[in-house]
Amino acid sequence: MNESDDPDVAVLARIARGETAACGVLIDRHLPRLHALATRLLGSSADADEVCQDAFVRAWQQAPNWQAGKARFSTWLHQVVLNLSRDRLRARRESAPLDTVAETADHADTPEQAHGRVEQARTIHRALHELPERQREALVLCHFQGFSNIEAAALLQLSVDALESLLARARRGLRDAVLGALT
Amino acid sequence: MSSMQPARFAEVLDAYGADPRRWPASERDAALALLASSPAARAQLQVAASLDAALDAHAVSPPSSALRAALIAAAPQPRRGWRQSLAELWFDLGGWQLAAPAFAASLALGALLPMWLDERATDLPDEDLIAAMQLTDELPEWTP
Structure with missing residues (x-):
């Protein structure tokens, strides 16, 4: 570079x-x-x-x-x-407080819709913090921070294959927790 | 471009989700080609997209303006040259607010002091000085 x-x-x-x-x-x-x-x-x-x-x-x-x-x-x-x-x-080493769910309700929402959005955000937040630390790091770097697989693997000092394994396990865990709760 | 097997496509979706921007750059074109040709791949993509949408709804609060202000306050202060140090000393001492009265006072003193001294001054030599000159004059008087 x-x-x-x-x-x-x-x-x-x-x-x-x-x-x-x-x-x-x-x-x-x-x-x-x-x-x-x-x-x-x-x-x-x-x-x-x-x-x-x-x-x-x-x-x-x-x-x-x-x-x-x-x-x-x-x-x-x-x-x-x-x-x-x-x-x-x-x-x-204790459970994370749920104080960071941003106000995701839209001003055009009805009270029921607004409540639904906040609940959805809380569900995702809780599921994210129930993931093992390394899985959460991998998911946050790749999904939310926009790092490529190579960049995220370098940050976590892992091989790309190991990163991919962490990501897959993280998404499987979230799918069960989040989509199950939302359906 | 090598082709991608459906099993690998499923692995990519499992790990990286449905947005091609998150897929490995080296496999993106092959994955898109498979997606274009395979209804099964498109169905798998929809499942992955539903989880992506749920994750994208997880917004977090942006940093506060108070945090930004605290970071600025902790930032290194600019290095000062001698000109700036002199200017800061000038302002520490009061700047023009102190210098103007001090200048006026010195002008007034300069004008009044000679007047005060003039009142005490005389054209005649001091008596003590005359006496001293007479006592210490050891030279014989010279008469032409």
């Missing part, structure tokens, strides 16, 4: 020169996806806030030393959030 392949390299150079505005650019570019990743892995928006704060502190420290060409900075950031989320889950 050369420097022009990674759009963050120029922003990192500006941060290293002390341009605070460039920090805002990096935050706006990556925070929504990183926050969604941490929220889905941890099941808590408040925990995701803390993970993102830790991740960006590391990003500021890394900016002056970043060497273009090894990996994309966004991939590195995802790896940091993944590791911080794992640490937090290991420390917690």
